[in-house]
Amino acid sequence: MARSSKVWDVVVVGAGNAAFCAALAAAESGKKVLVLERAPESESGGNSRFTAGLMRIAYNGVEDLKRVMPELSEAEIGRSDFGTYTEEQFLDDMGRLTEYRCDPDLTEVLVKQSLPTLEWMRSKGVRFTAAWGRQAFNIGGRFKFWGGLTVEAVGGGPGLVDSLTSIARKNGIEIWYEARALDLISDDGGVKGVRVKRKGKTLELKSNAVVLAAGGFQADPEWRTRYLGPGWELAKVRGTRFNTGDGIRMALQAGAAATGNWSGCHAVAWERNAPEFGDLAIGDQFQKHSYPWGIYLNAEGKRFVDEGADFRNYTYAKYGRVILSQPGQFAWQLFDAKVKGQLRDEYKIKQVTKRTGNTLEELVSKLEDTNQEQALKEIRAYNAAVQTDIAFNPNIKDGRCTRNLSINKSNWANTLDTPPYEAYAVTCGITFSFGGLKINSQAQVISSDGVPIPGLYAAGELVGGIFWFNYPGGTGLTNGAVFGKIAGQNASRR
Numbered sequence: 001m002a003r004s005s006k007v008w009d010v011v012v013v014g015a016g017n018a019a020f021c022a023a024l025a026a027a028e029s030g031k032k033v034l035v036l037e038r039a040p041e042s043e044s045g046g047n048s049r050f051t052a053g054l055m056r057i058a059y060n061g062v063e064d065l066k067r068v069m070p071e072l073s074e075a076e077i078g079r080s081d082f083g084t085y086t087e088e089q090f091l092d093d094m095g096r097l098t099e100y101r102c103d104p105d106l107t108e109v110l111v112k113q114s115l116p117t118l119e120w121m122r123s124k125g126v127r128f129t130a131a132w133g134r135q136a137f138n139i140g141g142r143f144k145f146w147g148g149l150t151v152e153a154v155g156g157g158p159g160l161v162d163s164l165t166s167i168a169r170k171n172g173i174e175i176w177y178e179a180r181a182l183d184l185i186s187d188d189g190g191v192k193g194v195r196v197k198r199k200g201k202t203l204e205l206k207s208n209a210v211v212l213a214a215g216g217f218q219a220d221p222e223w224r225t226r227y228l229g230p231g232w233e234l235a236k237v238r239g240t241r242f243n244t245g246d247g248i249r250m251a252l253q254a255g256a257a258a259t260g261n262w263s264g265c266h267a268v269a270w271e272r273n274a275p276e277f278g279d280l281a282i283g284d285q286f287q288k289h290s291y292p293w294g295i296y297l298n299a300e301g302k303r304f305v306d307e308g309a310d311f312r313n314y315t316y317a318k319y320g321r322v323i324l325s326q327p328g329q330f331a332w333q334l335f336d337a338k339v340k341g342q343l344r345d346e347y348k349i350k351q352v353t354k355r356t357g358n359t360l361e362e363l364v365s366k367l368e369d370t371n372q373e374q375a376l377k378e379i380r381a382y383n384a385a386v387q388t389d390i391a392f393n394p395n396i397k398d399g400r401c402t403r404n405l406s407i408n409k410s411n412w413a414n415t416l417d418t419p420p421y422e423a424y425a426v427t428c429g430i431t432f433s434f435g436g437l438k439i440n441s442q443a444q445v446i447s448s449d450g451v452p453i454p455g456l457y458a459a460g461e462l463v464g465g466i467f468w469f470n471y472p473g474g475t476g477l478t479n480g481a482v483f484g485k486i487a488g489q490n491a492s493r494r
């Protein structure tokens with residue numbers, strides 16, 4: 001095996017958002033930094049490239065937002081109601097959604113460093129904008145933001161990764177594509193380098209520190225079935241095919257501790273006939289997130305979940321699992337003409353499994369693989385249970401509910417009574433696994449004996465202990481950026 005005589009200061013495994021934040025932070029002190037990317041350049045950037053680029057940060061008002069989006073004009077500010085999303089609100093959301101299992105130390109760092117980290121990214125040249133298109137409703141000419149999610153990277157995920165890549169190059173960081181890290185080289189003194197297969201050739205690289213940012217294990221059907229449980233090999237992968245648990249495996253072999261929600265993951269409603277892995281030409285448009293305005297039916301023709309339990313970005317990440325557990329691992333989302341204007345852009349792409357009907361009978365007759373008789377009964381029972389005296393208001397949890405159904409809808413319950421009717425077939429799309437490596441607030445990887453492994457740092461999707469059961473939308477990129485930056489800074493000090 002070839003051995004390189006060069007000693008790198010920091011080798012970063014992965015080339016997504018967490019990896020580049022680590023590399024940029026490490027390069028600040030003039031250190032020699034190498035980024036290893038398993039994918040070819042055309043598919044590089046991991047899941048980060050597939051995102052919409054939404055990033056959750058705590059802010060106390062528009063002055064904070066201007067620190068990351070200095071280009072916001074007075075006119076834009078005038079027509080936007082950004083509200084606030086305080087550190088307390090972010091902490092509350094993390095606690096509530098993870099059923100209070102999120103690691104308190106890491107969560108505090110995540111929340112407190114969210115704004116300063118994006119400000120730092122901005123100082124490096126990454127540009128952000130307000131998420132008017134996705135996270136705001138136009139009310140009387142003013143955009144009111146909801147759900148604590150206000151900022152997105154310019155150009156979405158592809159824009160974010162392209163900009164991080166070119167900033168990294170400008171900062172003298174070397175990037176190797178088609179370079180798959182295989183193992184860590186370590187001894188009693190800690191991690192000393194990485195073994196890598198680059199374009200078919202195996203090499204040993206020496207480095208003072210290694211940052212692992214190689215994503216979760218969601219793209220490996222065997223790991224999914226082993227840890228998430230039977231049936232998970234049947235899920236579609238929303239993002240990159242390259243996140244197969246390599247970083248986690250390498251660290252565990254070097255003595256790292258596993259932690260977090262190993263049987264849990266982020267998974268959403270996803271086009272039933274989508275390909276096995278994400279398609280960069282479509283990005284996240286296979287997702288189908290407008291279910292709060294309609295109803296779900298499964299193959300038995302039955303509703304199975306409270307579509308209006310909370311705002312979309314507090315339920316979407318756990319409903320993929322619910323869909324996977326339905327007969328045939330699929331479901332229909334049904335809407336009528338009243339809410340058509342409310343449907344997100346992703347419903348307008350060509351690659352949808354869509355059925356329409358001018359009557360409920362006609363619509364139901366087109367729902368293949370489904371008990372159509374029961375479906376019609378279910379819709380009628382649902383319509384009769386809607387509390388129509390409560391006004392529909394998509395901007396708040398309006399309390400317009402159903403009563404006396406075995407599964408009630410808590411908010412935004414609209415009757416399906418205005419043709420044409422539409423149904424969209426969805427299955428489960430897995431985004432990322434929740435279980436992973438144990439780190440401390442310095443992003444050092446902790447060994448199974450409870451002490452930091454010298455020279456080893458980790459950030460992003462492959463870290464466990466932060467997300468459990470559910471997830472507040474837009475936190476994945478922020479998490480990778482916050483701990484990536486910390487990992488890079490500390491790795492460069494070795």
Ligand SMILES: Cc1cc2nc3c(=O)[nH]c(=O)nc-3n(C[C@H](O)[C@H](O)[C@H](O)COP(=O)(O)OP(=O)(O)OC[C@H]3O[C@@H](n4cnc5c(N)ncnc54)[C@H](O)[C@@H]3O)c2cc1C
Pocket residue numbers: 013014015016017018019036037038039044045046047048049050051052053054055056179180181182213214215216238239240242243244246247278283284431432459460461462473474475476477478480
């Ligand atoms: C469709 C979709 C939409 C999403 N939308 C959002 C959103 O809007 N906001 C948000 O916050 N989150 C979103 N997420 C989640 C988000 O993508 C992740 O939380 C985040 O990108 C993880 O970043 P990361 O850097 O840890 O991993 P990644 O970006 O996945 O990077 C991992 C990298 O490691 C590389 N790699 C893997 N194995 C090896 C190896 N052995 N050697 C070398 N390299 C290796 C991969 O090729 C990749 O470059 C979305 C995810 C998907 C799939």
